[in-house]
Amino acid sequence: MRPLVAERPPIVELIGVSRAYGLRHAVDAIDLALHPGELTLLVGPSGAGKTTLLKLINREIRPTAGEVWVAGIPAHRLKSSHVADLRRRVGVVFQDYKLLPRLNAIENVAFGLQAGDLRISDAEARDRSLDALEAVGLGDRGGAFPHQLSGGQQQRVAIARAVVAQPPLLIADEPTGNLDQETAWEIMDLFEDIAAWGTAVLVATHNVEIVTRLKRRVVTLVDGRLVRDQPAGQTGRMAWLVSS
Amino acid sequence: MAGVVVTARFPRRRLIQTVAANLVRLVFGSAARNWGRNIGSTAPALGSMTLLLLMSGLVGLTGFALHNLEVVQAREASLLHVYLRDDAADPDVVALWNRLSSDPRIARVTYVSKADALARAHTIPGLPELANASESNPFPASLDVQVKSINDVGAIDAVARNERVVDPLNPTSYDRGAYQRIEAVLFGIAVAGFAFVGLLGFVAVTVTMNSIKAAILSRRDEITIMQLVGAPRWMVRGPFVVEGAITGTLAGMVAGAVTFGLAMSGIAAGSQSFNQFAPGITTTVAAVAAAIVIGAGLGLGSGSSLLSMRRHMES
Numbered sequence: 001m002r003p004l005v006a007e008r009p010p011i012v013e014l015i016g017v018s019r020a021y022g023l024r025h026a027v028d029a030i031d032l033a034l035h036p037g038e039l040t041l042l043v044g045p046s047g048a049g050k051t052t053l054l055k056l057i058n059r060e061i062r063p064t065a066g067e068v069w070v071a072g073i074p075a076h077r078l079k080s081s082h083v084a085d086l087r088r089r090v091g092v093v094f095q096d097y098k099l100l101p102r103l104n105a106i107e108n109v110a111f112g113l114q115a116g117d118l119r120i121s122d123a124e125a126r127d128r129s130l131d132a133l134e135a136v137g138l139g140d141r142g143g144a145f146p147h148q149l150s151g152g153q154q155q156r157v158a159i160a161r162a163v164v165a166q167p168p169l170l171i172a173d174e175p176t177g178n179l180d181q182e183t184a185w186e187i188m189d190l191f192e193d194i195a196a197w198g199t200a201v202l203v204a205t206h207n208v209e210i211v212t213r214l215k216r217r218v219v220t221l222v223d224g225r226l227v228r229d230q231p232a233g234q235t236g237r238m239a240w241l242v243s244s
Numbered sequence: 245m246a247g248v249v250v251t252a253r254f255p256r257r258r259l260i261q262t263v264a265a266n267l268v269r270l271v272f273g274s275a276a277r278n279w280g281r282n283i284g285s286t287a288p289a290l291g292s293m294t295l296l297l298l299m300s301g302l303v304g305l306t307g308f309a310l311h312n313l314e315v316v317q318a319r320e321a322s323l324l325h326v327y328l329r330d331d332a333a334d335p336d337v338v339a340l341w342n343r344l345s346s347d348p349r350i351a352r353v354t355y356v357s358k359a360d361a362l363a364r365a366h367t368i369p370g371l372p373e374l375a376n377a378s379e380s381n382p383f384p385a386s387l388d389v390q391v392k393s394i395n396d397v398g399a400i401d402a403v404a405r406n407e408r409v410v411d412p413l414n415p416t417s418y419d420r421g422a423y424q425r426i427e428a429v430l431f432g433i434a435v436a437g438f439a440f441v442g443l444l445g446f447v448a449v450t451v452t453m454n455s456i457k458a459a460i461l462s463r464r465d466e467i468t469i470m471q472l473v474g475a476p477r478w479m480v481r482g483p484f485v486v487e488g489a490i491t492g493t494l495a496g497m498v499a500g501a502v503t504f505g506l507a508m509s510g511i512a513a514g515s516q517s518f519n520q521f522a523p524g525i526t527t528t529v530a531a532v533a534a535a536i537v538i539g540a541g542l543g544l545g546s547g548s549s550l551l552s553m554r555r556h557m558e559s
Contacts, residue, residue, distance in 0.1 A: 165473070
């Protein structure tokens with residue numbers, strides 16, 4: 001029987017978090033906790049505040065009110081000079097992969113590893129990058145450059161880069177947005193595996209089929225407000241679809 | 245040994261080697277690679293910096309020469325030539341020499357004969373032709389009076405010019421306000437020089453900042469990735485500072501070489517007249533000026549990059 005993830009202290013905790021742009025609130029009074037080993041889907045219509053929430057967690061922006069705690073670090077009051085400490089604890093995956101075109105798959109993953117930690121030698125970075133690529137099913141494509149890989153493969157490389165340093169939290173912003181349904185499911189399977197290793201995974205998505213069939217925890221944002229926090233194992237209404 | 249986890253410390257020397265290798269590759273290697281790749285967008289910055297540094301080098305050397313010239317002029321201005329009549333009797337000249345020598349405001353008095361005056365004239369540009377144009381020696385004998393303070397030169401002139409042995413038509417070399425006029429001209433040249441270099445500096449910094457901005461924009465993805473994987477800020481910014489430093493150092497080396505070359509050409513070709521108009525400019529001074537220009541290029545390039553990053557990196 002799988003242990004209840006909520007029994008472990010949260011890796012991410014948002015307490016009354018708001019972020020305003022002028023008079024408009026991109027996110028408004030959000031309370032949320034993410035636990036190790038938990039895969040959470042963040043859904044909502046366009047402009048609901050999903051990306052803003054991810055940026056708050058990764059300290060790309062600061063909240064105008066409330067507290068953001070990530071792996072014990074107070075992101076809401078973290079100085080710019082210390083942001084790197086937080087980023088090393090958060091893996092990030094984008095819709096457009098953000099791979100460096102002049103580097104092959106291994107080098108892209110190793111770049112992420114060594115840029116974050118200069119103490120890692122080339123040999124160690126290569127070994128760990130190969131391990132990460134094998135874990136995402138690309139052990140035999142390490143020498144391929146991004147333009148030689150399909151969209152799904154590029155996203156796998158991006159995921160390998162995000163997890164190679166074994167961060168306790170992985171956030172993904174529309175990671176399946178550019179992929180066909182079959183490839184999208186392969187990527188979601190990967191996220192499930194990563195969560196099973198003990199990493200907290202937060203995925204912002206528009207993909208209704210994934211949300212309904214995966215039966216994981218679903219956090220719904222509408223107009224910057226958290227309107228529903230549906231626990232894993234349930235299938236709820238997709239009320240947000242009406243306004244998307 | 246199966247199943248035993250070895251937890252030995254990472255050897256310090258290997259750790260330092262690894263960090264140094266990564267630092268060289270990710271900061272310096274990346275900067276050099278990108279500098280070569282972006283040479284097209286860097287060229288305007290390189291050109292304007294070279295021009296600025298060259299002008300600064302030349303203005304600096306000129307300023308140094310003008311400063312020396314001012315010192316020479318001050319010394320010359322406090323040296324009063326008291327011209328003697330051709331028919332002045334020796335006892336009268338000696339008497340005047342004694343009176344002037346005993347004056348506490350005067351450092352020393354030297355007698356210059358007509359032959360000495362002619363010999364000296366041959367070392368001054370333009371005067372040898374004048375000397376050769378005349379059948380007799382046109383230069384008078386004089387008492388060269390070195391006055392301790394330039395402020396007393398007028399009073400000493402007033403005492404000496406009415407003496408019987410002094411040439412009534414051209415009694416002394418005293419020219420009221422000559423030194424002040426020279427000082428005013430030199431001050432004006434210095435102000436104009438600084439203003440010119442300041443303007444060029446502003447242009448060079450602006451152009452360099454823009455070229456670094458272009459480099460930042462062209463590598464937005466790489467910067468984003470580095471920031472997102474937790475690269476420290478200095479590591480994200482380092483390659484751009486090094487790129488700016490490369491541009492500045494190259495500009496400095498070109499400008500320094502031209503400055504040194506021009507100064508050496510002046511020294512070699514000008515000889516007497518160069519020493520007259522640019523006193524104190526020697527090979528050592530030219531080399532020091534070239535080194536300062538290279539250092540200024542390094543500072544200008546990396547400083548402009550830092551300024552540009554502070555403005556554009558966060559956005």
